[in-house]
Amino acid sequence: MFTDTVLSGMRPTGALHLGHYHGVLKNWVRLQDEHPCLFFVADWHALTTHYQSPEVIEANVWDMVIDWLAAGVDATKATLFIQSRVPEHAELHLLLSMITPLGWLERIPTYKDQQEKLTDKDLSTYGFLGYPLLQSADILIYRANLVPVGEDQVPHIEFTREIARRFNHIYGREPGFEEKAEAAIKKLGGKLGKLYRDVRARYQEQGDREALEAGRALLEQSHNLGSSDRERLFGYLEGGGKMILAEPEALLTEASKMPGLDGQKMSKSYNNTISLREDADSVTRKIRTMPTDPARVRRSDPGEPEKCPVWQFHLVYSDDATRQWVQQGCRSAGIGCLECKQPVIDAVLKEQEPMRERAQVYLDNPNLVRDIIAGGCARARTLAQETMRDVRAVMGLTQG
Numbered sequence: 001m002f003t004d005t006v007l008s009g010m011r012p013t014g015a016l017h018l019g020h021y022h023g024v025l026k027n028w029v030r031l032q033d034e035h036p037c038l039f040f041v042a043d044w045h046a047l048t049t050h051y052q053s054p055e056v057i058e059a060n061v062w063d064m065v066i067d068w069l070a071a072g073v074d075a076t077k078a079t080l081f082i083q084s085r086v087p088e089h090a091e092l093h094l095l096l097s098m099i100t101p102l103g104w105l106e107r108i109p110t111y112k113d114q115q116e117k118l119t120d121k122d123l124s125t126y127g128f129l130g131y132p133l134l135q136s137a138d139i140l141i142y143r144a145n146l147v148p149v150g151e152d153q154v155p156h157i158e159f160t161r162e163i164a165r166r167f168n169h170i171y172g173r174e175p176g177f178e179e180k181a182e183a184a185i186k187k188l189g190g191k192l193g194k195l196y197r198d199v200r201a202r203y204q205e206q207g208d209r210e211a212l213e214a215g216r217a218l219l220e221q222s223h224n225l226g227s228s229d230r231e232r233l234f235g236y237l238e239g240g241g242k243m244i245l246a247e248p249e250a251l252l253t254e255a256s257k258m259p260g261l262d263g264q265k266m267s268k269s270y271n272n273t274i275s276l277r278e279d280a281d282s283v284t285r286k287i288r289t290m291p292t293d294p295a296r297v298r299r300s301d302p303g304e305p306e307k308c309p310v311w312q313f314h315l316v317y318s319d320d321a322t323r324q325w326v327q328q329g330c331r332s333a334g335i336g337c338l339e340c341k342q343p344v345i346d347a348v349l350k351e352q353e354p355m356r357e358r359a360q361v362y363l364d365n366p367n368l369v370r371d372i373i374a375g376g377c378a379r380a381r382t383l384a385q386e387t388m389r390d391v392r393a394v395m396g397l398t399q400g
């Protein structure tokens, strides 16, 4: 059966906060029940911007894994690993660099944007230019087809598709490809062979994506094909040559509705975060001192929830009845701001409680986390090595 593989990575550059939970992690937790998933700590990616402060990375790698587990990412369902422990990513990055036009990297929007934004860092480095290509290697090495990412990362996925296509175009050509593909169609048998030709024509003549998907599903299910014939026919479906690397798709993660304490987006750089496992006293204090509608100077001044960051928290955490109570009480000065904040405090603490509990198990016994990561790295390496065998072979690097 054709199974989707989900892959995503996160850079260990700081503690995770509730914005990450509501944006990324809840999504991962859902996906792990639907597909085989690979989630990894992108420590090499972190080094592209933090090469001057490796201690930041060191301090955050393991905490980040604990945050994932605390949020409900389940190591019995998903494979969790650390990028730098699967050195095959680096090998694929190097090999892909041979065919990557400089212009493609230079015109990816994040390249110039980040250089302009992170002015405290010198990002005119080789490593930073290659950031998206390293990401391509992360994805292509597992032949992952679904990549959950935020909007800002979509150009990187598009770029990855172009790299896969270019690779297949250059290395998927073998002498007599068409003849071999035609012979493979015959092996499919009369009925499936005809179906294959039909969907191939529909895709190539009309660009029908559904036909392409149907063709891929058909190949996944056909048992009388060897793996080279199958790859040939995957490639022949789309035109070009043998499909060695698979083109991934971005699975757009909806932006988190979780605001920061000041009403802006929750972000470390705005200093407005509540971290995932922040202790209860600190959470309470932070919410109690949150700014509110500036019109409510005195308790007797009415306010407008729409002008207050606390209201945005109610939109994430409260039911209709509570929201109505806020609307009514704020506009009539019937409730005070501290009163209004209490249900939010309660809801945040309640949300964090199971996370703190789950994390405690790992904090008490760090070996559990080490074991999870060791197992995940081993599984990831096995998968990565399979792809690398094919890549080395077509690039003339088969030993022995």
Ligand code: TRP
Pocket (backbone or CB within 6 Å): 007, 008, 009, 010, 011, 042, 045, 134, 135, 138, 139, 147, 148, 149, 153
């Ligand atoms: N660049 C991603 C980010 O900043 C992290 C990342 C690295 C990633 N490699 C990846 C995401 C592969 C998805 C797939 O968020």
Ligand code: SF4
Pocket (backbone or CB within 6 Å): 292, 293, 296, 303, 304, 305, 308, 309, 310, 311, 326, 329, 330, 331, 335, 336, 337, 338, 340, 341
């Ligand atoms: Fe904000 Fe609530 Fe105070 Fe109104 S009552 S200003 S919504 S905290």
